[in-house]
Amino acid sequence: MLNHKALSAVITLMECESFQEAATILKMSPAAFSRHIKAAEDYAGFRLFMRGRTAVRPTGPGEVFIRHAQNLHRAIARFDQATHQIQQGAQGGLLRVACGPLTTLTLIAPALREASRRFPSLRFRVHVRATFEPMLALKRGEIDLFVGDLTHTPLIDGIEVRVVEKRSVIFVAAPGHPLLRGGPYGLPEILRFPLLSPFLHRHWRNTVTKALGDDETAKRLVERIPAVECDDYALLLDLIDDSTYVCGGMRENFAEGLASGKLHEINVAGQIPWNISVVRQNQEVSDALEAVWASLVGRHDQ
Template sequence: MTSLYDPRIKMRHLQAFASVARQQTVQGAADTLSLTASAISKALSELETIIGKPMFKRTRKGLMTTAEGEQLLRHVLPALGLLRDGLNLAAGRQQKAGVYQVRIGVLPTTAAAVAPLAVQKLQSGYERVEIKVIAGTNMELLYLLREGELDMVVGRLPDPTLMFGLSFESLYSEPIIVLAAPSHPLATRQDLTANDLLAYPMVIPLPHTAVREAVDTFCLASGLTSLPRVIETLSDSFARSLVLSSDAVWFSPWGTVKRDLGAKVLMRLDINTQSTTGSIGLSLRAGVEISQSAQLMIDAIRTQARLWRES
């Protein structure tokens, strides 16, 4: 009888491969798996020998999957997640008796909108709730979701290339707006253009994030091919403090600063950024049964998103 898989391939090969794909460095993968870098390198070398093709290529950004590596990754990540689910269920570790457990990934640029309100709603309805919230970039969080480390991710619509094995449910849309302190020279001016921003430091999202891609597209369309003074961050608290204490301007999703705008702590500059509007929603593992606690959280997020839209 023909074997369904190559018996030379072991779990350590697949775990090392998936971890390097996520961390983009051998050392980062080694730290994540509590192994030595040499053990990771050996596992990758053995895997590439078995398959007969390289799985990674070296770039300035780190180790990136080759076309063949990307094909393998699309199958390995969901498989590892399902295997983890099965082992947890068999061992009775999926859920503590009488305790609702849910793990949410949130992008820092969307965390301030519906996620905290949904958490409050769920906790108010159930006495024993354990909620784990992890912040990160789309790429980091979607990797954790595929591997079964998260139940869901709340964030901006990811790049389609990141969505293999996942589904996306749109909840609401919002633009990225430009903000400044109420005392800023541009705060009360009307009919501003993007060129007016070049005289001031600009706080923008980190590269390789959905919000940064929207900002870059806006700047390119507005003729801003070079930004002289840039501060890159995903920290809302840092950006807010910097803007309030300086003449910097800040590109931020509207939902992140809605309350600051209502309280007039920050001012929205009169620049049309409607082209940056993007969909915010839920990413889930496709074809995977959702736990009762995760479903309760999803329902709470949907409810808060509806209220958010109506407001």
Template sequence: MNENALTAFLALAETGSFQNAARAMGVSNASLSRYVVQAEDHTGLVLFHRSRNSSTLTRAGQEFLPIAQALREDLDRYATRVSGLRETGPGTLLIGCGPLTTRTLILPVLGAVRRTMPDLRFRILVSAYARPLDLLQEGEFDLFLGDLTYTPEAEDVEIIVMEKQPIQFVAHRDHEIHQLGPQTMAGIFDFPFASPHLHKHWRAALTKALGGGAEAVKKVDAQPHIECDDYNLLTGLLAEPEFIVGGMPDTFAELIRAKTAKPVSMKQNLTWNICAARKSQNTSAAVELVWNEFAKYRA
């Protein structure tokens, strides 16, 4: 059924008046009548009882009405999705990720994927998401890469646990902590500390590393002094000997090579808890390609 015939049927069913339905569609009475005939021809049903002043649905018309309404909703969804394609362009992949992953995993994976699919576009959405699998299921991402401490029941989601890597703590080369020898987490927190959001998993891990008592909880609750998911800001803090910043070694590699910052020597190490996730159904060639690249970093 063409869209004009569908719209004419729904308009006449709602108003009961050819004149009012035609006015609602912005067409003449003759055009509306022609579209209604097209709807009846398409369905093979008499949809309206016609009289001089009004039209009412036949029994067949009443039974067809919810079908037509569902079709209208489908067409509206179609229009919305096409409009979205126009805004983002064809072949745009949405990747949600945590701030620890951008240099360590996202950059090398993007490079590998673009060699195979150079026209593929990406939107990389970086944040310490609290409920990433919910957002994945709702279609906010095509893939997610980050901490999955929160894992709701998600039967249609595939997860890859990535190879664990140590968290590195870095300070300006002239920071006094470098003169104090290998440090515990308690020693790190004696100085101003900056990092992305410390969610439940990290707070539990840090509390345990500090001994797990009430003082440990109090100390962790006071961290970080500066919280930001943008590592450009966090590494910028290392320009002066004040803050210690936690992150992945790749994030600090350029600063360390330039000798403006140094890793803090540690007695104990923390490792990340990073996973990749995607829906197990309705995947695309682009999603499959990125997923296979993520799989190369599997634990």
């Protein structure tokens, strides 16, 4: 049977359609990742992927093979999760949460405080980074819950997704920036200046590329952004004092700077939507996970 790394490699490659992106997600070197794909193809006895000019996609037999691999991967994850719950107890143990950098204060902290009051022995492991691939992590059983940006909300067997907020990105700059004179400005005008931003994953890049015209010029422009990529908004806000930068995010990220006059909002034409979603596996949910989920969804329903 395929080992765990080869199994993860073929599943991740089908999701990402890119050797480099899949290897990065799995924290493998390109050479090691390619060896695992070759091992899977040797095991299958046929070619699993076609290497195209712009993307890697499964062959017909490869897609069937990988669907079965996904089922096996989910079964292993459920087994591991059930074993963990038996060891720790459904009302104690460890709750693993992944989230983007924009949700920690407004959503994550209140939900965890409420859960810790109900389950005093519960421990939390919170991963705050925009580079997280939530669907893959959930399917692999690496996390129990994701809260953050999903530019699209796909329907996947065994995965439950709730959009709890729909927001729009704003752009800000320091006083004296040329974009603070007049407007409204479109994305091509804004992105002439160096952008500060958290990690821009594939779906965000596709969204921006389409907004810029979806041509070769747009693709080249998107390849060059951001000038500084960091999931720590404290660092981005320090850097924004340089009047050449613009920064994108949620209004609350810039609330203090906007109130003090250190930052000003750029007059933007149109909107870039941002979906704040909560995502979990909907099988064998613990009482603690159910409590955190209800808290997050309940805030939206109120």
